[in-house]
Amino acid sequence: MISFRQVNKHFGNFHVLQDISLDIAEGEVVVIIGPSGSGKSTLLRCINRLEDISDGVLEVDGAAVHDKGTDINALRRRIGMVFQHFNLYPHLKVIDNITLAPVNAGGVSKEEARKTAKMYLEKVGIPDKADSYPSELSGGQQQRVAIARGLAMKPKIMLFDEPTSALDPEVIGEVLSVMKLLAKEGMTMVVVTHEMGFAREVADRVVFMDGGRIVEEAKPADFFERPQQPRARDFLSRVINH
Amino acid sequence: MKKNKLWGAGATMLLAIALVVSGCGAKNDNNGGGSASNDSASNGSAGGSEESGIIKDIKDRGKLIVGVKYDTKLFGLKDTASGNVEGFDIDISKAIAKKIFGDESKIELKEVTSKTRIQMLDNGDIDLIVATMTITDERKKQVDFSDVYFKAGQSLLVKQGSPITGLKDITKDSKVLGVKGATSIKNIEDKVPGLRVMQFENYQEAFAALKAGKGDTLTTDNAILYGMAKQDPGYTVVGGTFTDEPYGIAAKKGNTDLVALVNETLKEMKDSGEYATIYEKWIGEKPPTE
């Protein structure tokens, strides 16, 4: 479904991603962890080309992301994304936040889009907030709207970029439970997070990054119980004890 | 015409007398002072006896002092480079000096404006006004005018080859350009009902607009239009004048013999063709036939 082959990315002189090779299968849930500045968010953002890669081959759902000729908008319609800071559209009601892309990029009728949107709002647990503005919602509710927005195009892949990092501790759970639900339904998910509990419980595979490289990848049980690399061990000891 | 001739003859006679009696000013003045009817212009000899005084004064002084414009294209304009004042008015003035002294260089030019010129004449600062001065009934009460020396009046400036050849071609839909505040706007809007003149801040802008093709014709005093046509030969004044604002040469009220001398000069110039030469030199075309 997603395939990185020798992918490199530079920000000026900064080598953010170094020789990344990674394959993610359909229906797989991959959690990317690592210290800040390790390149994990960048890696995620390359998947739907919010960041261009400098060289290498990156294919997502059969489309060559590295190729400038690829219709990136068509690919993006098949990939949902959730951001750390929600990035809801503050001038639009919740319902319009969700229907905007299906109606304008997905060619779905307005009624159809509203129906789908309500369905997803139901799914994320806030069906009554359709006519609210984002500023009237709590952080957890906003992020759930953002998930519904990401799902509204009925994507094959969902990307989560630190979806709980900006949330108050007491609402993190409600967002994570929605994500678990998605995972259970078989959605292909790539999640950048610091929620080790989520990784351990939900992930099919954990990818540990440091210094722009993939240092270790393993099943969560193996990774958390028997990390192979010193850097991973070091990282885990600091997050878990924390 | 006949009257003009008589006047000319009278002026010549007066001139002759003045020549004879020059140097005997005191005696002349006495004579003049004794004549009660010296204000009557028709009384040649009586007038002559006193009015020969001004001509004699000019001669005694050795130069004719003329008030002219320094800022008016074609008529009286000071050349900033050479410092010379040149123009149609200047050449007419020189011809008068030549008539008096036989030498056109015996002349002093003083700058006047429309506001100052009559005051200067009354003060005796100048002998004559030759400064694009329109003859009006109002002014006739203040000064004595010569015959018309330039037929000024409102006219039309068009691009060479324009279908407009005169006022008759102007309709209410014509694009006519003018200058804000000029009486010429009212004149033409009265003559062509429904016409709306496009008005600009000054003549430069109005002419620029005409050149840029913003209008069919530019209307104002022909004297100004001739200046523009001279500046750009692609433009020409058409249709003669449709208002009457004749320019005259003014002398101080009562100086009828000087006026007569001026008229004589003008007539001689016209007869000799000198007038036409000067006219063409400045205005750029032959003077209109009477």
Place this chain on the structure above:
Amino acid sequence: MLDFSVLTNNIDDYLEGFKYTIYASLLGLAGSFVLGTLIAVFRISPFAALRGFGTAYVEFFRNIPLLLVVFLFYYGLSSFGLQLDGFTSGTLGLMVYTSSFIAEAIRAGIQSVPAGQMEAARSTGLTYVQAMRFIILPQAVRIVIPPISNQFLNLVKNSSILGVFAGLDLMYFGDQVNLDTYDAVSTYLFVGMFYLILTFPLAYATRVLERRMANAA
């Protein structure tokens, strides 16, 4: 001091001029807003050529006097065979001149919208133009209402430039009334009154709009 007969005797002239000032202002407002928005989008476009064009446009038109901009349309274009009258040139000049200021205000407004908004919109498959239209510009508009309304007020007042090019506006007819009446004080006070009839509601509408948008967001 204020002679009302100046107004009543010349009401036709005043109204005629007022009519054209309204036309010029409305056309100018709409045109400068559309043009300014377009240029602002150019200014922040990912394409260097568009950015360059936008920057050149803004820096050129906002740094020369309005009078010269109108000159360009009135005289400049006629040398290329395009003959515009005073009203058209003046209105186009107003549009273009004002649009450069509006473009700057909008650019600043757009850039004050967090980058995440564009990313979120693009990540759902919306094109750049769609993201601009549906997400960025509507948010930028709220931010730029105060500076833009200032430009609009200036535009209405600046429309007096038409008078210089026989553009038939209030100032043009005001000059004529003045030359008829020789009462400059009354003449131009009434001219000012007509401008106020336009600018005052505009300023008021801006305030209402600002308040309403503040409530909505």
